[in-house]
Amino acid sequence: MSTHTITVFGGHGFIGRHLIQRLAQAHARIRVATRHPESIRHLQTMGNVGQIAPILTNIRDQRSVEHAINGADSVVNLVGILYEKRRQTFQSVHVEGAANIATAAHKAGVSRLIHISAMGATRHSTSKYLRSKALGEQAVKNIYQNAIVVRPSIVFGPEDNFFNRFAALARISPFIPLIGGGKTRIQPVYVGDVADAIFHCLYRDTQSEHIYELGGPRVYTFRELMQLVLITTKRQRLLVPLPFWQARIIGQLCKFLPVPPLTDDQVRSLEFDNIASITSHTLDDLGILSTPVEGILPTYISRFCQPGNAG
Numbered sequence: 001m002s003t004h005t006i007t008v009f010g011g012h013g014f015i016g017r018h019l020i021q022r023l024a025q026a027h028a029r030i031r032v033a034t035r036h037p038e039s040i041r042h043l044q045t046m047g048n049v050g051q052i053a054p055i056l057t058n059i060r061d062q063r064s065v066e067h068a069i070n071g072a073d074s075v076v077n078l079v080g081i082l083y084e085k086r087r088q089t090f091q092s093v094h095v096e097g098a099a100n101i102a103t104a105a106h107k108a109g110v111s112r113l114i115h116i117s118a119m120g121a122t123r124h125s126t127s128k129y130l131r132s133k134a135l136g137e138q139a140v141k142n143i144y145q146n147a148i149v150v151r152p153s154i155v156f157g158p159e160d161n162f163f164n165r166f167a168a169l170a171r172i173s174p175f176i177p178l179i180g181g182g183k184t185r186i187q188p189v190y191v192g193d194v195a196d197a198i199f200h201c202l203y204r205d206t207q208s209e210h211i212y213e214l215g216g217p218r219v220y221t222f223r224e225l226m227q228l229v230l231i232t233t234k235r236q237r238l239l240v241p242l243p244f245w246q247a248r249i250i251g252q253l254c255k256f257l258p259v260p261p262l263t264d265d266q267v268r269s270l271e272f273d274n275i276a277s278i279t280s281h282t283l284d285d286l287g288i289l290s291t292p293v294e295g296i297l298p299t300y301i302s303r304f305c306q307p308g309n310a311g
């Protein structure tokens with residue numbers, strides 16, 4: 001395994017950091033393809049000297065993608081955006097960028113390409129994010145037929161974008177909005193399990209299983225997840241139902257902020273349940289026992305606890 005070279009696009013992101021750690025433990029040689037090579041210094045401490053190398057890449061630029069892939073044995077694409085900004089559109093990143101990676105991987109003859117999409121990705125979604133994820137999957141498959149597609153549900157763990165955001169909101173706001181009444185069903189999956197799943201996809205024989213939908217051991221409603229945040233942070237807050245149409249208006253207004261906490265497109269993606277389909281391949285098929293939210297959440301959102309109540 002130590003001679004295996006893996007290029008990880010988006011390796012500096014939330015899931016990427018966990019994957020790099022997992023790969024470093026297995027002594028793989030890792031290239032972290034990123035637009036900010038200077039910021040991966042802390043990742044390099046996860047491996048031996050020279051084991052983890054940054055490589056300046058923008059997946060919208062085919063030449064930099066080829067440079068990052070040449071000589072690699074396997075490729076993982078973890079690049080994704082939650083909202084559009086200037087040239088970083090869903091089409092340019094999730095579809096064209098993904099196609100750039102598949103083209104370069106195919107040309108370089110890499111043995112495996114793992115493409116990270118998202119649960120709920122479908123061409124018919126009203127969410128532009130989810131539509132572009134479906135189109136990206138298709139573009140990748142058209143070029144690199146044996147690419148393995150991994151579709152996680154909402155991913156939780158230290159530095160996640162979901163629980164941290166609502167825990168922070170609960171600290172400053174007297175109420176928590178239940179988007180769409182809080183009825184949407186979600187199957188949060190632990191970031192360590194997602195990293196493990198990608199690791200298994202890289203190393204085991206998964207040729208016949210090309211799409212994995214990754215969810216945790218339990219399905220929750222949005223309301224139940226908000227209740228869990230409040231219980232874990234020992235706060236009492238009103239849970240106020242907010243119809244989808246009102247949440248979309250708030251999302252549209254938030255789009256003008258430098259880092260929007262919510263967009264109308266994210267609200268659209270919450271209009272549908274986010275759970276693995278019965279027929280999909282899952283963590284189980286990879287031999288991974290999924291981690292419950294309750295076991296991990298207190299380890300990182302307790303910093304949002306009510307002062308004096310932190311236990």
Ligand SMILES: NC(=O)c1ccc[n+]([C@@H]2O[C@H](COP(=O)([O-])OP(=O)(O)OC[C@H]3O[C@@H](n4cnc5c(N)ncnc54)[C@H](OP(=O)(O)O)[C@@H]3O)[C@@H](O)[C@H]2O)c1
Pocket residue numbers: 009010011012013014015016033034035036057058059060077078079080081088093097116117118119151152153154155156161
């Ligand atoms: N987190 C979740 O709950 C969740 C759920 C379902 C699916 N996913 C999918 O899983 C993947 C990883 O998610 P994540 O949470 O780890 O995301 P993240 O923390 O936002 O990381 C994404 C990375 O994409 C890179 N990136 C963006 N545009 C780029 C470009 N033009 N060229 C090169 N790199 C670019 C950024 O790296 P640099 O800034 O270093 O270049 C960033 O570190 C994404 O595809 C996401 O859609 C995530």
